[in-house]
Amino acid sequence: MHSRFKARMPSCSKAILLMDSARQSGRIDLATASLSQEGIPFRGKGVIVGIVDVGFDLLHPVFFTENGTYRVLRFWDQNRKQGTGTARFSYGKEFVGAENVLLAERDSAEGSHGTHVSGIAAGSRTGSPYFGVASDADLVLVSTSLEEKDILDGVCYIADYARSVNKPCVINLSIGGRLGPHDGTSAFDRAIDSLVGPGVLVVGAAGNDAIGKHHATRTFVLPADTLQLRSTSSEGLCYVDIWGEAERDFRVRATLKNSLTGETLFEQTKLIDAALDTCYEDTLNLGKGGFAGIYVERDSFNNRPHATVACYVPQTENRLRYLIQAVGDASTSVHAWVAGGGSFDDLGDGSLTSDHTVMEIGGTGRSTITVGMHVTKKVTTYKTTTYSLYDLNPDTSRGPTLDGRRKPDVSAPGSLVVSAVSRFDAMSCAAALDTVSREGTDFFYACNQGTSMAAPLVTGVVALWLQANPDLTVTDVREILDATSWQDLRVNMGDSNAWGAGKIDAFAGLKYVWSHFPNSIETTQEDFPMLELYSVLHPTLRFLQSVPRVSIVAYRADGVKLGSCDLLDIERGYEIKIEEIFPFVQGLTILRVFTSRKVQNFKFFNIH
Numbered sequence: 001m002h003s004r005f006k007a008r009m010p011s012c013s014k015a016i017l018l019m020d021s022a023r024q025s026g027r028i029d030l031a032t033a034s035l036s037q038e039g040i041p042f043r044g045k046g047v048i049v050g051i052v053d054v055g056f057d058l059l060h061p062v063f064f065t066e067n068g069t070y071r072v073l074r075f076w077d078q079n080r081k082q083g084t085g086t087a088r089f090s091y092g093k094e095f096v097g098a099e100n101v102l103l104a105e106r107d108s109a110e111g112s113h114g115t116h117v118s119g120i121a122a123g124s125r126t127g128s129p130y131f132g133v134a135s136d137a138d139l140v141l142v143s144t145s146l147e148e149k150d151i152l153d154g155v156c157y158i159a160d161y162a163r164s165v166n167k168p169c170v171i172n173l174s175i176g177g178r179l180g181p182h183d184g185t186s187a188f189d190r191a192i193d194s195l196v197g198p199g200v201l202v203v204g205a206a207g208n209d210a211i212g213k214h215h216a217t218r219t220f221v222l223p224a225d226t227l228q229l230r231s232t233s234s235e236g237l238c239y240v241d242i243w244g245e246a247e248r249d250f251r252v253r254a255t256l257k258n259s260l261t262g263e264t265l266f267e268q269t270k271l272i273d274a275a276l277d278t279c280y281e282d283t284l285n286l287g288k289g290g291f292a293g294i295y296v297e298r299d300s301f302n303n304r305p306h307a308t309v310a311c312y313v314p315q316t317e318n319r320l321r322y323l324i325q326a327v328g329d330a331s332t333s334v335h336a337w338v339a340g341g342g343s344f345d346d347l348g349d350g351s352l353t354s355d356h357t358v359m360e361i362g363g364t365g366r367s368t369i370t371v372g373m374h375v376t377k378k379v380t381t382y383k384t385t386t387y388s389l390y391d392l393n394p395d396t397s398r399g400p401t402l403d404g405r406r407k408p409d410v411s412a413p414g415s416l417v418v419s420a421v422s423r424f425d426a427m428s429c430a431a432a433l434d435t436v437s438r439e440g441t442d443f444f445y446a447c448n449q450g451t452s453m454a455a456p457l458v459t460g461v462v463a464l465w466l467q468a469n470p471d472l473t474v475t476d477v478r479e480i481l482d483a484t485s486w487q488d489l490r491v492n493m494g495d496s497n498a499w500g501a502g503k504i505d506a507f508a509g510l511k512y513v514w515s516h517f518p519n520s521i522e523t524t525q526e527d528f529p530m531l532e533l534y535s536v537l538h539p540t541l542r543f544l545q546s547v548p549r550v551s552i553v554a555y556r557a558d559g560v561k562l563g564s565c566d567l568l569d570i571e572r573g574y575e576i577k578i579e580e581i582f583p584f585v586q587g588l589t590i591l592r593v594f595t596s597r598k599v600q601n602f603k604f605f606n607i608h
Contacts, residue, residue: 022413025376026457027532028133030507031464042510044134044463046470048073048169049122050158051456052142052151053114056107057422060115061438062123062132063139070098071124076157077143078150079108088160089153107143112421112428114143116448117174119420121456122463127436130418130445133460133506134467138167144175151175151361152191159200168199168470172459173368174452176207176359178214178339179241183402185302189365196367198471203459204362205451206372206408207397210354210498213343217335218351220250220328227334227351229324232259233342237312242274242326242336243402244305249275250328252307256292259321266292266311271327274298274305302403335402355497357397358407362455367474369462369481370407372396372500373414373454374490391490392498396451399497408500410481411491412461414454421446461506468513469520476517483516484508488575508544533591533602539578541593546571550595552581557588 022028032043056075063072075095076086083093095101107114122139123132140161142154155171162169180186184193192202209215218227229240244250251271257264268280274296281293292311299306313320322342326334335356338344346352363370373393393415399407421428421444432444465480466472472480478501485502513520532542541552547570554562563582578591591602 022376022417022457025413026461026504027507028457028461030532031461031510032133032135041136042464042467044122044137044460044467046167047134047137047463047466048140048158048162048165048167049134049137049459049463050140050142050155050162050169050171051114051118051121052144052154052158052171052173052175053117054107054109054143054146055111055116055422055425056109056114056118056141056143057112057420057424057443058101058104058106058141059438059441060119060420060422060443061126061128061436062115062119062420064126064438065124065136066126070102071122071137072098072101072139072141074140074161075101075104075143076141076154077104077107078145078154079143086157089157106422106424109143110425112425112446112448113174113452114141115422116419116446117172117452117456119445120417120453121172121460123420126438128434128445130420130434132419133457134463137460137463140169146175148177148188148361152188155192155195155202159195162200168466168472170201170203170459170462170466172456173202173204173362174455176205176362178209178337178359179239179308180360180364181243181299181302181304181306181402182335182337182356182358182360182364183302183304184364184366184405185299186360186364188361189368190301192365193367196474198473199466201462201466201472201474201477202365202368203455203462204365204368204370205359205455206363206370207357207359208395208450209357209359209397211394212357213346213352214338215335215353215355215357216344216351217333217353217356218326219333220330223330224327225330227326227328227336228347228349229322229326229336229351230345230347231322231324231338231342232345233313233320233322233338233340237310238320238322238338238340238342240309240322240324240336240338242307242309242324242334244274244328244334245332246303248329248332249273249305250307250326250332250334252294252296252309252324252326254294254309254325255323256311257321257323259319265290265320268294271325272296272307274307354398356400356402358399358401359397362451363397363407364401366405369458369474369477370409370500371414371451371455371458372398372408372411372498373449373451374411374499374503375415376413377416390488392494393449396498398495406496406500408498409478410458410485410500410504411498411502412454412457412504414451414457415449416447417449417453417457418445418447419453420444458504461504461509464506465509465513467521468510469517471519472513472517479516480509480512484512533578533604539604540575541578543570543574547595550593553592553594554578554582555590555592557590562589
């Protein structure tokens with residue numbers, strides 16, 4: 001029991017709160033309830049939220065305002081064959097204006113990923129409790145081919161439009177890849193560096209690779225020391241991508257076998273110098289176009305030696321096993337990532353690590369705000385993974401980048417987030433948790449998880465901040481995150497290359513924008529909430545401002561007083577569990593919290 005209070009009655013039971021966990025954890029409702037001096041809520045009004053993704057149901061109610069106005073201003077489907085492209089790009093089909101976008105109805109991709117991501121970032125408040133963060137923002141959507149060049153074109157398309165209408169924009173990339181240097185010098189990351197600026201921001205997903213056995217590393221101790229890599233994959237184009245240190249060298253060789261028959265399909269017995277600009281390629285003994293090769297170079301932008309072992313397996317019955325050796329001089333380090341349909345086998349030598357697993361595209365860029373994920377829903381297991389409430393999701397990819405930068409930049413709720421799904425996605429609709437009808441058609445909401453869900457929550461939060469100050473830069477956003485992200489015990493005891501700055505705090509960030517950046521839209525609210533109640537298993541009071549004295553009184557639903565206590569000299573950030581103060585009874589419990597300036601009331605249900 002804390003020395004700053006004297007509780008009159010002890011407690012030991014559990015409780016569950018009555019509000020959505022992701023919005024509560026990120027303090028989003030406090031932010032969106034704030035009003036500008038003109039009485040406009042901070043819900044992203046005047047900001048473009050751009051989504052580059054796949055699987056859009058363009059008629060879903062999340063894209064309509066409460067009064068029926070359609071919010072998607074432009075839509076570019078890169079995969080449509082019968083289009084004439086856009087003003088800048090000569091492929092796909094562009095739909096301009098609400099009437100034309102509505103005629104598109106959906107993109108040509110399968111699934112619900114883009115619909116779900118859009119709903120989290122900016123879904124409207126139209127009949128479901130599962131609305132998004134920046135619910136008043138305008139939307140520009142791009143259905144991408146998932147080719148890296150086309151993803152970049154989608155980002156440029158959104159930024160070009162936002163600049164043409166003189167509005168700030170934040171672009172979400174819940175997309176990732178494992179091929180690349182992981183140090184911010186890829187062609188994609190360098191292009192994003194040149195694209196972002198005041199009022200043009202990019203948010204990306206860190207990836208879900210921490211426990212997926214997709215990364216291996218070795219620092220060679222002895223001359224000609226070896227990193228052994230073994231990976232098994234099935235049909236398709238598969239790669240193992242290996243990067244060394246700048247100004248250093250390593251050598252590589254590979255054997256590819258049919259894992260079912262043991263037949264050797266490709267063998268390169270000579271060690272190839274990874275610093276050379278050359279390749280060794282052969283045709284697999286499979287027919288129907290199979291091939292394999294080793295491609296090596298010294299990258300001109302980071303001066304790192306680089307080798308890619310690649311193969312294409314055209315027949316499903318021919319499962320491929322890579323056997324790769326990377327050999328280097330003493331004190332030289334190499335990192336390897338496997339992409340495509342495979343993962344590395346654990347050879348028991350300690351080479352597999354969760355570090356350096358942040359993905360390319362959304363995770364490694366210097367100018368990309370990268371988002372990891374933590375757990376805010378009370379779930380013991382999902383599929384085969386076990387979760388700890390309020391802790392990191394074990395899948396979330398970790399940093400640092402290969403050049404030593406902290407990644408991700410921040411963590412956000414990403415486990416079992418409920419949002420809109422496409423009515424054309426039968427699997428998601430079958431698992432729907434909510435249904436909303438519009439003009440006689442049912443539309444659905446279901447849960448999904450991953451950093452793909454955490455990133456758009458931060459995208460929506462950044463949109464709120466851009467409404468307050470449309471000239472924010474990526475440096476400004478990182479300053480806000482570092483200054484205001486929540487750092488509880490788990491964050492403080494954890495790794496900054498897993499948590500970043502901590503847990504996203506939309507409301508604290510919005511206040512920071514008002515107080516630290518000139519020309520920001522001011523709020524009429526002079527009396528911010530003193531504290532909030534959070535947590536599911538253990539309801540906890542968190543103080544949002546320093547206060548000299550607070551009195552807390554607890555009541556049962558029938559009005560019977562359970563007890564009271566006083567706290568003195570409370571500093572911002574102080575937390576205390578309610579069960580340490582009061583006993584609970586089954587059912588509804590009410591707290592009244594008194595400070596010198598205001599009274600706040602909280603309710604929650606107790607469960608045993």
